[in-house]
Amino acid sequence: MKIIYFMMQYSRRFLVLAIVAGVISGAANTALLAVINATLTSSQYQRSTLALIFLGLCLVVPLTRVVAELLLAHLGQGALFQLRMQLSEQILGVPLRRLEELGPHRLMAALTDDVPSITNIVTVIPILCINIAVALSCLVYMGWLSWPLFLAVIVIIIIGIVSYQLPVAKSFQYMTFARREGDNLFNHFRALTDGIKELKIHADRRKAFLTDNLQTTAEGFRRHNIAALTIYTIAASWGQMLVFVVIGLLLFVLSGWFGVSTMVLTGFTLAVLYLMTPLQVIMNTLPNMGRANVALRNVEKLGLSLESSPTEQDSKKLLGTGAAWKSLTLSGVTHTYRREGEESLFVLGPIDLMLRPGELVFLTGGNGSGKTTLAKLLVGLYTPESGEILLDGQPVTADLTDYYRQHFSVVFSDFYLFETLLGLNSEELDGKAREYLRxxxxxxxxxxxxxxxxxxxxxxxxxxxxxLLTAYLEDRPIYLFDEWAADQDPHFKEIFYYQILPELKARGKTVVAITHDDRYYNVGDRIIKLDYGKTVYDKPVTEFAAVLNEMPVAAQ
Ligand SMILES: Nc1ncnc2c1ncn2[C@@H]1O[C@H](COP(=O)(O)OP(=O)(O)OP(=O)(O)O)[C@@H](O)[C@H]1O
Ligand SMILES: [Mg+2]
Structure with a gap:
């Protein structure tokens, strides 16, 4: 199983040590049983020796168990830690387009549902290991007492387990259905929190949302879970009865058939009674194992894997802001949005574009013309489907992508604001930040x-x-703003176009600003217009002279 492989990867030495301690503990446990049984049928003379062994075992059993459990807990928690870190790093490594296709709700469901299932099993594995050790040594003891009886008991136990596991499997099927409804429920909850304003303001929409969406799904969730629980409870109580079925058969049927001694019979009865707890633990945990594997597969479907290391780290050695660049070229770059079950595709490109240091470029075009898509290609967040991006004549290959991205400071229209200035370690950071805030x-x-x-x-x-403050502090050579000024007041719009952009340009920065504000075109060097994913024109501002003359003079 992948998950065990993962734990072994984490620390083979710990795992081996813990299993050895667990096996000793299990064996000592069974030896205790054997001593009890021997004492029941022993003479007075043997008792003092047995009492000493009993005492010794009473020390060994808890000690080894503590050692095994502590080691395994250490191992489990360590693996858990690594798993969380690795998964997070990998999510950061998945191509943006892939994450967008999956949708944030799928990713959230994976993080909140699947990852806990996987991490849960990591903490359960220790308990499983110790119980397997106890169960195995119990079986060895039974085999040592009487082979034929052991085989007979094994057959009964196997039949019992199958008759217990079949309904349990059925109940898990219902749990899977419930889990699917759980996913949908999650989606509705998202609508509930994200769409709260729209729901509050429209009573009919609210009612329809509650009854058609939420209630239907929640009802399905309830129905499947109740079915699963009913079957499971019946199976579980049958599982408990099984102990006595086995003991009954042992006492009343098998003992007669095989003509066994009282000592063997009490030994077996004790062992069966003793075996049941670990056996139940094993049977209860194994399904979790299955669930963890399903979760693991879900996570892998997202494009994540526990075996490969994250790709984003690979180019770390190359990191730097690459201040000295001379030219950036997009040559025949294309991107296509493909969506399942949708006929009309949007194709951006082929785009040819050249940027130089200190240029101020306005990118314009109607809604849906491909500006944001081009921006994502330009900054290296999307990989071109065809064509290539060249930095100083060198193609930006996959292993250079991360290095390439470090040239850009970007404010997208759906930007995220971190509360701390993460990753910015300049000494006068606070001072600079205060200055920019002003x-x-x-x-x-x-x-x-x-x-x-x-x-x-x-x-x-x-x-x-x-x-914008964060972008300022990043101080990268190329700036990209996606409709930054769109929700600024007229006063600050002026500041943006007449102060901020020219200042960046004066500092030698290249700025690509996506904009609909044609009245400020005169501050730029070039205007690129897109329509239906194609470049309509890419001209120096001077060619717009006639138009620009009619524009208000820049308030410099
Ligand atoms: N996540 C997506 N999945 C599928 N198709 C998309 C996605 N984002 C954009 N598109 C398609 O790509 C086209 C261009 O989108 P893009 O966001 O690049 O336009 P835009 O020029 O930035 O528009 P706007 O001015 O509205 O911001 C859209 O018409 C849409 O069909
Ligand atoms: Mg856009």
Whole structure:
């Protein structure tokens, strides 16, 4: 099983040690049983020796058990830690397009449902190991007492387990159905939290949401879970009865058939009674193992794997902001959005584009013309389907992608604001941040201390200014803004186009600004217009002279 392989990878030495301790503990446990049985049928003379052995075993059993459990707990927690870190690193390594196709709800369901299933089993494996050791040594003892009786008991136990496992398997089938409804429920809850304003304001929509969506799914979830639980409870009580079925057969039927001694019979009865707890633990945990494997497969379907290391780390040695660049070329670059069951595809490109240091480029075009898509290609978040990106004439291959991305500071329209200035370690960070806050006219709202922003609970336009602050502090050679000014007030729009952009340009930065604000075109060097994913024109601003003359003069 993959999960065990994963744990072995984590620490083979610990695992071996823990299993050895577990096996000793299990064997000592059974030896205790044997001593009890021997004492029941022994003479007075033998008793003192047996008492000594009994005492000794009473020490060995808990000691070895403690050692085994502690070692395994250590191992389990260590593997758990590694699993969480590795999965998170891998999510960061999955291509953006793949994550977008999956949708955030699938990713969240995986993180909140599947990952706990996997991590749960990692903590359960220790218990499983110890119980397997106890059960095995019990079986060895029975075999040592009487072979034929042992075989007969084994056959009965196997029949018992099968008759117990079949309904349990059925109940798990219902649990799978329930889990599927659980996924849907998760989606509805997302709609509930994200769409709360829309739901509150429209009574009919709210009612329809509650009855058609939420209630139907929650009802399905309830039905399947009740079915699963009913079957499981019946199977579980049959499982408990099985102990006495085995003992009954042993006492009343098998003992007569095989003509065994009282000592063998009491030994067997004790062993069977003793065996049942570990056996039950094993049977209860094995399905978890199955579930963890399903979860593992789910996680792998997301494009994550526990075996390969994250790709994003590979180019770490190359990291740097690569300040000295001369040209960036997109040559025949294309991207296609494919969606299942959808006929009309959107194709961007082929796009040919050349950027140089210190250029201020406006990228424009109607809604859905492909501006954001081009931006994602340009900054290396999407891999071109065909064509290539060249930095200083060198093609940006897969192993260079991460290095390439470090050239950009980006504010997307759906940006995320971190509360701390993560990954920015300049010495005068706070000072610089304060200076920029003042420039962005946010100094009365937000304070910075030790790289932490005092708040991000601001208006949309203000939050965007904070995103710009991060971009400023990143101080990368190429800046990309996706409709940054769209929700700024007219006053700050002017500041953006007439101060911020020219200042960046003056600092030698290249700026690509996606915009619909044609009245500010005159501050740029070039305008690129897209339509239906194709370049309509890519011209220097001077060619727009006639149009620009009619525009208001820049308030420099
Ligand atoms: N996540 C996606 N999945 C599938 N298709 C998409 C996705 N995002 C965009 N598209 C398609 O790509 C086209 C271009 O989208 P894009 O976001 O690049 O446009 P845009 O020019 O930035 O538009 P806007 O001005 O509205 O921001 C859209 O018409 C849409 O059909
Ligand atoms: Mg867009």
């Amino acid at each position: 420039q962005l006219q946010l100094d009365h709202k937000v304070k910075v201390a030790d790289g932490t922003l005092s708040t991000t609970d601001l208006s949309q336009g203000q939050r965007k200014r904070l995103a």
